Amino acid sequence: MIxxxxxxxxxxxxxxxxxxxxxxxxxxxxxxxxxxVSQIFWLTITFGILYVVLSKLILPKISNNLxxxxxxxxxxIEAAEKQRKDSEEKIKEYNKIIQDNKIKAKNYYNQARExxxxxxxxxxxxxxxxxxxxxxxxxxxxxxxxxxSPEKITKIAIETSNDLIKQLIGxxxxxxxxSAIVEDLSKRKKSEYYGN
Amino acid sequence: xxxxxxxxFEVYRIGPEIKIGAIDISFTNASLFMVISSFxxxxxxxxxxxxxxxxxxKMQLLAELSYTFVSKMISDxxxxxxxxxxxxxxxxxMFVLFCNMFGMIPYTFTVTSHIIVxxxxxxxxxxxxxxxxxxxxxxxxxxLFVPSGVPVVLxxxxxxxxxxxxxxxxxxxxxxxxxxxxxxxxxxxxFGGFVISLGIIGGWLPLSFSVALTGLxxxxxxxxxxxxxxxxxxxxxxxxxxxx
Numbered sequence: 001m002i003x004x005x006x007x008x009x010x011x012x013x014x015x016x017x018x019x020x021x022x023x024x025x026x027x028x029x030x031x032x033x034x035x036x037v038s039q040i041f042w043l044t045i046t047f048g049i050l051y052v053v054l055s056k057l058i059l060p061k062i063s064n065n066l067x068x069x070x071x072x073x074x075x076x077i078e079a080a081e082k083q084r085k086d087s088e089e090k091i092k093e094y095n096k097i098i099q100d101n102k103i104k105a106k107n108y109y110n111q112a113r114e115x116x117x118x119x120x121x122x123x124x125x126x127x128x129x130x131x132x133x134x135x136x137x138x139x140x141x142x143x144x145x146x147x148x149s150p151e152k153i154t155k156i157a158i159e160t161s162n163d164l165i166k167q168l169i170g171x172x173x174x175x176x177x178x179s180a181i182v183e184d185l186s187k188r189k190k191s192e193y194y195g196n
Numbered sequence: 197x198x199x200x201x202x203x204x205f206e207v208y209r210i211g212p213e214i215k216i217g218a219i220d221i222s223f224t225n226a227s228l229f230m231v232i233s234s235f236x237x238x239x240x241x242x243x244x245x246x247x248x249x250x251x252x253x254k255m256q257l258l259a260e261l262s263y264t265f266v267s268k269m270i271s272d273x274x275x276x277x278x279x280x281x282x283x284x285x286x287x288x289x290m291f292v293l294f295c296n297m298f299g300m301i302p303y304t305f306t307v308t309s310h311i312i313v314x315x316x317x318x319x320x321x322x323x324x325x326x327x328x329x330x331x332x333x334x335x336x337x338x339x340l341f342v343p344s345g346v347p348v349v350l351x352x353x354x355x356x357x358x359x360x361x362x363x364x365x366x367x368x369x370x371x372x373x374x375x376x377x378x379x380x381x382x383x384x385x386x387f388g389g390f391v392i393s394l395g396i397i398g399g400w401l402p403l404s405f406s407v408a409l410t411g412l413x414x415x416x417x418x419x420x421x422x423x424x425x426x427x428x429x430x431x432x433x434x435x436x437x438x439x440x
Contacts, residue, residue: 028202030378035207035226036312037219042227043313047291050234054241054290055283061245062263065256072250 201385296417329435
């Protein structure tokens with residue numbers, strides 16, 4: 001209800017206003033030719049000046065600015081592209097250097113390893129030969145000693161038996177007779193003592 | 197008097213009366229806003245073209261966006277042949293746009309709400325386009341009135357219609373802009389009057405209408421300038437590239 005009244009008031013006041021406007025105004029001021037010539041005159045002047053200044057001074061500047069920006073951007077893009085290529089090449093070079101150095105390092109390692117192995121082998125061999133010599137020497141000595149031992153034993157046996165006889169019977173026995181007996185015995189028992 | 201919605205369109209003299217012979221060319225409020233609009237355009241675009249930095253500042257961006265906007269509009273509708281007329285169309289577009297926009301400020305005068313101003317612009321465009329057409333194509337420009345592929349029986353009628361439509365171009369161009377501006381401003385004034393007459397209780401509805409209308413009018417102000425410029429481009433296209 002209130003809404004209805006509200007809209008009706010608006011409508012009525014609209015009608016009222018239109019009536020008053022119609023009464024007050026003498027038509028459209030646009031159709032009053034009093035200032036037409038003046039408007040045409042000033043329009044020509046202002047628009048003329050606007051056109052001349054824009055077309056001769058300002059628009060060429062703006063278009064020049066746009067061109068310069070375009071070319072600058074293109075240049076920058078080109079430079080960036082070039083730098084990208086350069087950096088890619090440098091990365092390739094870098095990788096190559098690293099690869100080369102890796103190979104070199106491996107070679108060095110292998111060489112050093114071989115050298116060391118060789119040294120070790122050499123030293124081992126020389127050591128082996130030394131040891132062998134020593135062993136041979138020792139063997140020879142042993143053999144020598146072995147060969148010499150029966151004579152000494154015989155000698156000792158003669159002396160001992162001489163001493164024993166002296167102690168037992170108190171008689172000096174001739175050395176030569178004792179040695180003959182000992183030699184006879186040792187000859188007979190040699191295989192038993194030495195296993196030859 | 198203040199509630200009369202047509203009062204805002206009245207032209208009055210500012211300063212002394214200037215007469216050349218019997219012709220009155222006094223400086224009026226209309227002249228004042230023409231000068232203000234032109235000066236504002238020159239100021240904005242002068243500031244926008246002064247410095248040339250790769251990353252533009254606000255004024256430069258504004259100027260360059262307007263430039264590319266109009267340039268694209270011309271190349272889209274009239275092709276590359278219309279390049280020499282770029283400055284003229286740019287001036288027309290900016291002049292109409294700034295006059296419309298200055299009219300949106302309260303207590304200002306809308307230059308483009310006067311039929312004589314819009315008609316002069318439209319008549320100048322019409323005459324210019326016709327001259328360009330005759331210079332480019334000679335008498336062959338008259339082929340514009342004879343569309344191809346029309347039966348011979350209908351041809352006299354079609355030619356008459358085409359001629360009438362061609363001659364009515366300046367009228368339609370000027371009346372469109374003038375009527376849009378005048379209607380919009382009158383409507384805003386009427387709704388503003390409602391706010392006063394309905395008072396604090398009933399005035400809120402027309403006030404909200406008024407606010408919405410202001411937004412709409414700003415849109416119309418831009419749109420009418422755009423339409424004015426693009427129709428100029430289309431007429432120019434007819435004169436430059438004669439293929440109907």
